[in-house]
Amino acid sequence: MNDTKILDSIKKIVTPYTQRKEGLDNFNEDTDFIKDLEVNSANLVDVILDVEDEFNIEIDNESMSGMLTVGNAKNIIEQKLGKT
Amino acid sequence: MIGNDIIDLNLTKFQSNWSRRGFLQKVFTEKEQRFILNSANPEVNIWLFWSMKEAVYKAVQRKYKLVRFYNPTRFICHQIDFNSKRSMGVVNFDNELIKTISVLTSDKIHSFTANTEFSLISEGNNSNSNLLHKISNQLNITLESLNISKDKEGIPFITYHGDNLRIPFSLSHHGAYSAYAVSLNMS
Numbered sequence: 001m002n003d004t005k006i007l008d009s010i011k012k013i014v015t016p017y018t019q020r021k022e023g024l025d026n027f028n029e030d031t032d033f034i035k036d037l038e039v040n041s042a043n044l045v046d047v048i049l050d051v052e053d054e055f056n057i058e059i060d061n062e063s064m065s066g067m068l069t070v071g072n073a074k075n076i077i078e079q080k081l082g083k084t
Numbered sequence: 085m086i087g088n089d090i091i092d093l094n095l096t097k098f099q100s101n102w103s104r105r106g107f108l109q110k111v112f113t114e115k116e117q118r119f120i121l122n123s124a125n126p127e128v129n130i131w132l133f134w135s136m137k138e139a140v141y142k143a144v145q146r147k148y149k150l151v152r153f154y155n156p157t158r159f160i161c162h163q164i165d166f167n168s169k170r171s172m173g174v175v176n177f178d179n180e181l182i183k184t185i186s187v188l189t190s191d192k193i194h195s196f197t198a199n200t201e202f203s204l205i206s207e208g209n210n211s212n213s214n215l216l217h218k219i220s221n222q223l224n225i226t227l228e229s230l231n232i233s234k235d236k237e238g239i240p241f242i243t244y245h246g247d248n249l250r251i252p253f254s255l256s257h258h259g260a261y262s263a264y265a266v267s268l269n270m271s
Contacts, residue, residue: 040258042100042111042134044154049106064110065155 001081006074013050014070017043029071047073055081085182086252086267087143088196088203089135092259093128102130111137111156119163128188132171133161135195136184139265140175142254143182143197146239172198196254196265204264211262216242219251219266242266 011027018024019038023031033039039047048059048067057080059067067073102108108117112133120129137159144150160176171186173195183198196203202222206214212232219242220227231243242251253266 040099041138041154042096045107045110045156046100046104048110049104052106061110061155061157065153065158068152068154 003074006077007070009054010051010070010073010077013054014039014047017047027070029069029074031070032068033070033073034068051077057081085143085147086197086200086254086265087139087141087146088194088200088254088256088263088265089138089142090205090256090258090261090263091131091135091193092261093131093191093193095259096131102127113157113160116161128193131193132163132186132188132195135186135193136161136173136175138256139184139195139197139254140177140182142256144177144180146252146254149237192261194263196263199267200265201268202266204266206262206264207260211264215253215264215266223268 007027007029011024014033014037015024017039019040020036023036023038031037033044033047034041044067048064051073052059055077057077059076059080063076067076108120112120116133120126120133123129134156137156140159145152158177162174162176163171164174165172169188171188173184173186175182175184184195185198185200186193186195192205194203194205202218204215204218216227216230216232220230225244229245232240233243234240240253240255242253243249244251251266251268253264256263
């Protein structure tokens with residue numbers, strides 16, 4: 001799976017939890033789930049669970065700890081899919 | 085070190101589905117999950133523990149200038165004392181124990197670190213100005229000399245006559261509410 005496809009998937013997953021919709025216009029690896037999209041901190045758990053379901057991976061707490069930006073989430077997904 | 089967190093219980097009903105598979109496991113330790121699921125009102129205790137974790141996260145992030153992170157199970161909650169409206173707790177973060185106080189009503193939960201000298205919950209607009217009014221009355225100083233500012237990390241504080249006095253406070257928004265916890269000991 002290439003970078004663009006992963007980013008598109010993340011965008012699709014995070015959209016329903018996004019409270020600041022204009023943050024989606026400029027969606028890129030630097031996009032911060034909490035600061036830019038105003039995802040409620042409890043909904044970040046839902047984003048992580050949806051990512052697990054979508055890619056059929058398991059995200060441990062240590063990986064989850066850094067999942068605050070789109071780029072970070074992408075890196076973790078790639079790592080878990082066995083692509084480094 | 086000061087931290088607080090407000091939960092609008094009318095909003096969590098729409099915003100979160102805590103019974104979805106994996107949710108509790110990502111947020112709570114096994115012991116916390118047992119406490120929650122064996123309690124008379126699991127939903128209230130979920131948000132009580134969540135707000136305690138968030139309040140202490142904000143406090144330690146501020147105290148140790150930590151880079152932001154997301155790891156709710158690193159904050160382990162214990163309830164020490166509880167009556168219908170008030171819960172006293174302790175949150176274990178790494179090797180530290182931090183006391184918390186939570187005030188519960190039917191539509192909201194407000195948790196703050198126990199060193200909080202006063203707290204305020206505000207609805208609607210003008211919440212920052214409500215806070216400054218309260219501080220002005222509490223400390224008996226003129227309102228005009230107080231302002232709200234933020235440091236480089238985005239951590240807010242109140243200034244008195246420019247930058248001479250920095251009163252740390254913690255701010256939390258959720259749904260209809262803005263909540264503040266203020267410590268006047270300046271540390």
